[in-house]
Amino acid sequence: MNLLNDKKLLITGVLTDDSIAFSVAKLAIEEGADVILTGAGRALSLTQRTAKKLPIVPEVYELDVTKPEQAFELSSIIEQKWGRLDGVLHAIGFAPQNCLGDGVLKAVWDEVSTALEISTYSYKLLAEAFLSLLQKSDSGSLVGLDFDASAAWPTYDWMGVAKAGLESLNRYLAKDLGKFNIRVNLVAAGPIKTVAAKSIPQFGQFEDAWAARSPLKWSTTDHEAVAKACIMFFSDYLPLTTGEILHVDGGFHAVSA
Template sequence: MLLTGKRLVITGVITESSIAFHTARVAQSQGAEVLLTGFGRLSLVRRLADRLPKPAPVVELDVTSASDLASLSERVAEHMPAVDGVVHSIANAPASCFGDFMATPWEDVASAVHVSAFSFKALAGAVAPLLTPGASLVGLDYDARVAWPDYDWMGVAKAALESVTRYVARELGPHGVRANLVAAGPLRTMAARSIPGFADIGETWNARAPLGWDADNAEPVARTVCALLSDWLPATTGSIVYADGGVHIIG
């Protein structure tokens, strides 16, 4: 199996529709051992962890908390002595960041960039003591090459995430650690529902995608994440892999 023996930390499991949950499920089906992180509603995350093919341990992580980050490797080590892969599926922005780009205050922009982009570096640094040579960090992206309607400052945060990932890849490459992103097409997740205009984008995506697109099916994206977590792309780092049905190539 693709991930036999791999020990993975997966963040961002909020609902069964989330990309993170589907990634955890697919990873387990491919032989991986999985640990989830959650913030706030830990009881909900634990219930979701119990719905996986094999119940997974859960540790608390607020990526904006210095104390949470400082103790993360120690708390993860209670469940797995080393980590072969990490999935960063964390993004958040205040409502003001969507729909009126010119009116958003800096404080809200700073929050969006902190949680959605800087956190990739913060998470990488927090788990670094446990990472094995050949480990893989994978983040979830949304194509930031263009300006999407109403996506506004979250689009800027995703562009920052893409840049942060390249620098993390540069810094951790000498240690044998890869860092990449998967740019997913629109999926009907809880996070997506908070984005104005998402329904309109989702409706047109399938028509534009050369391979077609099902906004209710996160498994193709989860499989792409798992491919990057595996040993089958050992020379790929600092890259963006598109799992969007091909929309990114259409003019």
């Protein structure tokens, strides 16, 4: 089965082979897509090394979302290379340490603004920078990775606020990009052990909660279900779905204690 034959995808957020985006890139390549990766700042060389573990080694370009000019430069490069994009994955999140673990009162605006710029506003940056390329697709698809923001979690604090903003932005981007036949959707994943997850204090609390409550058995080391959902959004199988948040969390969001 080749769900993504001839699709051209830009995948952000591959840091290590534990990154959720790594699994998306791997599955996308296996499903026939051509893929370009991006890496940020000092982590770029790590992304380049990780890219070599994929079945076909993709090109890697620098894209730090705090430097918007890099996104527009990359758009010009892809314009020359492919002339279009069929999909973009936003797999980017970061919050300074004070934004996590100690309640929302401690962090100051500089720290909060960094979290919101990198984790929320950057979704709009990708939409804006790659709009002209996605418009040239028969069915452009912007996909982001979310952590359910409908309630307050322990320790997640300002990242939770950033994700709530991402969920709202997802709806507004869907509203604004629908006229270009571009779909905009989020996959709300359950907890998965990645570098980003390690920065969340007491991540074990999430693992314990999922072990106790998730209707379907959840594994914090299995990225495949989340990757498959992203592939569905990049495929032609959900042509009239936009502004959606698809929970891939074992059903955790649907139940309470």
